[in-house]
Amino acid sequence: MAEQQRKKKAGAFDIRVVIASLIAxxxxxxxxxxxxxxxQEVAKAAGININLWGGIAMLAFAAVFVLWARLRPITVPVETKAETNE
Known part of the structure; x- marks a missing residue:
């Protein structure tokens, strides 16, 4: 008898969400x-506002991580009481 295992999404405990939060x-x-x-600080970097562009890039990277975690969630098998008693 092949029983189908129940699965549960990792959700907020997915490491990708934690990494995305820190980067965001x-x-x-x-x-x-x-x-x-x-x-004057912008002029030191050849007129490029590195903090602004770096921050925007990090926000975009975090958004991609969250999107990845939502579209391809990690599933964890759920043990039932019947399985633990055997």
Whole structure:
């Protein structure tokens, strides 16, 4: 008899969501720093606002990670009481 195992999504405990959250926090901070950047600091980087572009890239990367976790969730087998008593 082949029993079909019940499966459960990992959800918030998926490591991709944790990594995306950390990267999003750093990306948000960099984006804010890029928005309020002093023009003299931007001039040091050849006129490119590195904090702003780096923050936007990190936010986009975090969004891709969350999208990946939602579209391809990790499933974990669920043990029932009948399985644990055997």
């Amino acid at each position: 926090i750093y990306g948000l901070l960099l984006t804010i720093l890029g928005i309020i950047a002093d023009p």
